[in-house]
Amino acid sequence: MNKxxxxIAAVAFLALGALFMVESLRISKSAYGSAVGPNVFPFLLGLVLVFLSIKLLLETRRYSEATSEKQxxxxxxxxxxxIAAIFYAxxxxMVGYVITTFLFLVIGFQTMEKGALWKSIALxxxxxxxxxxxxxxxxxxTLPSWPIWFQ
Incomplete structure (x- = not known):
C-alpha cells in the first residue's frame, strides 16, 4: 500500500465523483415512459464514488510507515x-443488460480470485x-432488455 x-487517487476520485453529481443535475429530471429520470444513476454513482473516496482518505491515515514491501x-x-469491460460495453x-452483466461479473470475479465458480455464478x-x-x-x-431471440 502506497500512502x-x-x-492522490482518493482526491482524484473524490473530484470525479463530485463532478458526476454536479453534471447529473444538468440532465433532465424525467424521461418519457419512466418514473426514474436519466439523472438518477449518474448522481448515485457520483455519490458512491465520493463516499468511497472519503473512506480511502480516512484509511490512509492509518497506514503504518513501516510497511514498505512492494506488491x-x-x-x-x-x-x-x-478487455471484458470493452466487450461488455x-x-x-445487442445481448441485453442481464446476460452481459452476468458474464462480465463472472469473468471479473474469476479473474480476481480463481476458484469458487459456483459462488461467482450465484453472485x-x-x-x-x-x-x-x-x-x-x-x-x-429502462435498461437494454433481453436479446431478441429470448422475447
Missing amino acids: TADR ARQYKKFLVIF GLLE AASFSLGVYGLYVKLLQG
Missing part, C-alpha cells in the same frame, strides 16, 4: 478485466437479475 498514491503489479488481471445493447446472477428487477420492474426505468 501517497492512495491519497507485484497485476497487469494480466487488469488486461483481462479491461460493445455487447450491452453474478443475483446481482444482474436483482438490479434489473429493481430498476426496470419496481422503479419502471
Whole structure:
C-alpha cells in the first residue's frame, strides 16, 4: 500500500465523483415512459464514488510507515478485466443488460480470485437479475432488455 498514491487517487476520485453529481443535475429530471429520470444513476454513482473516496482518505491515515514491501503489479488481471469491460460495453445493447452483466461479473470475479465458480455464478446472477428487477420492474426505468431471440 502506497500512502501517497492512495491519497492522490482518493482526491482524484473524490473530484470525479463530485463532478458526476454536479453534471447529473444538468440532465433532465424525467424521461418519457419512466418514473426514474436519466439523472438518477449518474448522481448515485457520483455519490458512491465520493463516499468511497472519503473512506480511502480516512484509511490512509492509518497506514503504518513501516510497511514498505512492494506488491507485484497485476497487469494480466487488469488486461483481462479491461478487455471484458470493452466487450461488455460493445455487447450491452445487442445481448441485453442481464446476460452481459452476468458474464462480465463472472469473468471479473474469476479473474480476481480463481476458484469458487459456483459462488461467482450465484453472485453474478443475483446481482444482474436483482438490479434489473429493481430498476426496470419496481422503479419502471429502462435498461437494454433481453436479446431478441429470448422475447
